[in-house]
Ligand SMILES: Nc1ncnc2c1ncn2[C@@H]1O[C@H](COP(=O)(O)OP(=O)(O)OP(=O)(O)O)[C@@H](O)[C@H]1O
């Protein structure tokens with residue numbers, strides 16, 4: 075996780091995707107360097123989720139190239155597996171496994187995929203649960219936790235796999251306002267440690283604080299991208315201006 | 325607002341108070357309650373009188389039965405071996421008894437969560453079933469051989485139920501997963517298979533298995549008639565159970581599988597660790613229900629010539645002096661069914677309760 079801008083973490087070249095006849099992603103070109111933090115924003119339905127879901131092949135793209143950590147994302151299962159092991163994803167709805175305790179949620183992939191024995195796996199998992207400040211909840215079931223706690227468990231669960239890249243799809247949109255900051259704090263500290271991150275979020279405070287680049291998407295296109303300062307102060311495109319005026323109003 | 329008196333929850337109303345409120349709240353309520361209570365007591369008295377007070381118990385006293393008002397349990401005393409063991413040779417009844425105990429113990433043991441892993445459950449059933457089979461079939465370890473045509477009574481009922489479950493359960497999981505497969509060919513074919521067998525009455529399937537398959541299958545594949553009937557029954561069971569499991573799979577949010585994917589779990593890991601455990605939880609009531617139905621439906625095999633417990637009961641009161649006492653025989657068999665089915669459904673309820681914790 076050492077910052078090394080010479081290695082690209084993710085390269086997308088001319089990526090196109092259709093849902094049946096609906097053109098969701100149009101000629102997406104995107105380069106993400108190792109250690110870079112990117113925030114993607116844009117109106118609902120603009121294809122933000124689809125874009126980051128393509129990176130770990132939760133969606134297939136139909137045209138264009140996606141390359142993650144030097145591995146080409148194609149139909150080769152071995153490549154897909156390797157990429158998924160290096161890319162962690164956090165979802166809006168947490169997607170914790172409800173029938174397992176918090177600790178079991180975290181150790182599952184460690185034992186099955188990383189082939190750790192139980193003691194090792196639990197030690198690693200407890201380490202990350204401490205990092206997200208909820209080691210005391212390890213024995214509980216997800217249903218017994220608050221939304222903010224669940225999302226932090228979900229982050230810890232991804233981190234257990236020791237990913238090079240973390241993708242966040244609106245991690246705070248399903249949370250009550252008072253729980254948003256506890257999740258953002260975890261994400262900020264992750265960013266400070268140099269994790270390569272792509273976050274779909276409308277938390278503009280977070281974007282200003284940690285993003286190296288903010289990307290605005292609309293109707294399946296990357297309309298504008300810039301460093302946070304220029305992006306928020308001098309948006310060039312009028313669609314961006316409109317969007318920003320709408321979300322920054324209140 | 326400044327007083328710091330601790331608020332206690334309101335005291336629960338006493339039992340008498342609740343009774344008063346629900347049963348004697350108005351004059352009409354009182355009348356209805358009293359009439360119902362009287363009726364209930366009268367019925368209960370009649371049943372107890374028939375079953376316990378005015379009844380004859382010992383086989384030797386059968387002569388008294390004609391005069392008695394109550395149940396004639398002599399028929400059970402005299403004929404219970406036929407009911408429980410059917411045509412199984414008399415001197416070998418201990419084997420059938422032991423086999424039943426082993427099988428019931430196996431079923432009970434597999435209800436404990438400690439056994440819930442593929443290896444443990446597999447080993448348990450391999451042992452339980454093996455011992456059952458050796459005891460019943462004989463022909464080794466110095467036990468005389470007894471062919472399945474002579475098996476009967478409770479042991480046969482349990483054998484059919486256990487083997488239908490044993491073959492049917494794994495098959496139902498395969499069918500449920502197959503029907504949800506991403507490969508259209510697999511999904512269509514399993515769908516067709518399931519719908520075909522669900523559209524046939526069980527009776528037709530059993531008849532086909534018993535009577536028709538011998539003309540179709542090569543000799544080495546036919547096996548005994550009992551095994552063919554069991555396989556037919558198991559397929560029928562699996563098709564229904566597969567739909568129950570599929571309903572449970574359908575209810576799982578797609579995000580669960582996606583979370584598994586991004587963690588790098590492969591298909592079987594996602595199926596066994598994420599999907600199936602949740603699917604079983606989701607459709608536990610209907611899964612248990614299917615077992616209950618199957619246990620009761622085992623009696624249908626009489627029609628293709630097997631002496632399961634209901635048929636052997638029929639035989640038990642079928643001769644001479646016992647013919648008037650069929651009610652007692654059916655009550656006895658009914659109680660056996662009740663013991664099995666009731667414990668099955670209680671176990672289902674217990675499981676549901678236990679699993680609710682996990683969902684929070
Ligand atoms: N599985 C699907 N099948 C068909 N259309 C889909 C599917 N998933 C998404 N879409 C459509 O694709 C478009 C982009 O969806 P996407 O979820 O990527 O948007 P988004 O930018 O993440 O929006 P939001 O802010 O609401 O999450 C939407 O119009 C949506 O209706």
Ligand SMILES: [Mg+2]
Pocket residue numbers: 122123124243244
């Ligand atoms: Mg989205």
